[in-house]
Amino acid sequence: MTGPTPPTAASVRDDLIAEQDALDAVVGDLNDELWALDTPSPRWTIADQIGHLTYFDWTAALAITDPDRFTSLTAELMGAMTSGNEDAMDLATLGDYRAMTPPDLCHAWRTNRGVLSEAAASLADDDRVIWYGPSMGSKSFLTARLMEAWAHGQDIIDTLDTAGIAHADRPATDRLRHIAQLGFITHKWSYINRQMDAPTGPVRVELVAPSGESWVFGPDNAADSITGPAVDFCLVTTQRRHVDDTDLTVQGDIATDWMHIAQAFAGGATSGPSAGTFSNRSTS
Incomplete structure (x- = not known):
């Protein structure tokens, strides 16, 4: 890669926080009806998108601070994943958050982001972090969290745009x-x-x-x-x-x-939208 200074764990952490804040500016003032809108992800509402981020920001913090507990939780989650039951996976990761009101969910997301941020501050550039597949270098690990925040945020942006709902701006930045x-x-x-x-x-x-x-x-x-x-x-x-x-x-x-x-994220092989789905849609 040419041009930019090579990232450090600290700089990726800073960009992750900024990306999370940019999405928070979009969802923070949405009313309950908008949180219930279906998104391009099958079965998921806007609230579910935030619930997903909330769950995995929490487990990401555990992966840094308490690998043994993370490993135990991973075994449970993998059991849900291999069951072949999509509802089981959603229940394992989203069940608690689906019972929350949007304000409470937003608070939980902010809390778990803060826990992850604090844990990430302890990472050195050459550290490795346990995760659901192979362990990851600290910079790649935090980059994956940034990617998740941006990509799931795009689902929310697309949902609001489709519904013709005015929302806070989330312009593309060089965090990309x-x-x-x-x-x-x-x-x-x-x-x-x-x-x-x-x-x-x-x-x-x-x-x-x-x-x-x-x-x-x-x-x-x-x-x-x-x-x-x-x-x-x-x-x-x-x-x-x-x-x-x-x-x-x-x-x-x-x-x-x-x-x-192309698939930049972990998990089973999936396919993106078909051609023409977003042919006239502006990007974030």
Whole structure:
């Protein structure tokens, strides 16, 4: 990556807090009726999106401060995941939060964000943190939390936009650099997660940041390339947009194939929206 100073655990933590605050500005004043709106995530309302963040911010803090307790909770959660019952997974992660009023849920989210922030302040750049799959380096771990806040926030933004509801602005910022890098380094993971052989050919990704900076990933001589707005690349790799509904220019079979299965987050293989779902939608 060219241009920006390499991130540290402390700088990613600061950007995570800023991203959470930006989403808080959107949802903090919504009325109860709006919290109940269905979002693009099947079965999930706006309240469920925040409940999801609340649960995993809490377990992320546990992963840093109490790995043994985190491991115990993980065994329970994996049992729900392998049951094949989607409701069981929602009950395990969202059950308590679905019983809350929106003000109480918002308070719980802010509380758990604070607990995570305090725990993250103890992380050194070379620390590793236990998680649901392999352990993660501290910077990648916090980047994943930032990505979650931004991506689930996008679901909320899209829901409010669809309903024609005026909401607080959440402009794209250069905090997307973390998500863009995560999207790039999970290229092979997107295939492995689908039990597919990852292609061996490289892809060059050249993105225009919200600030106008250029972010470049991959070798200069790669035959395949992806160019365009950083926000669009982040939307595709977090499965919030189909590549055809963005301004990305994709060249080469490897790059094209990747953009149709890209998945920057952990968990089972999933697919994003189909082409045309957001063809006329502005991005955050």
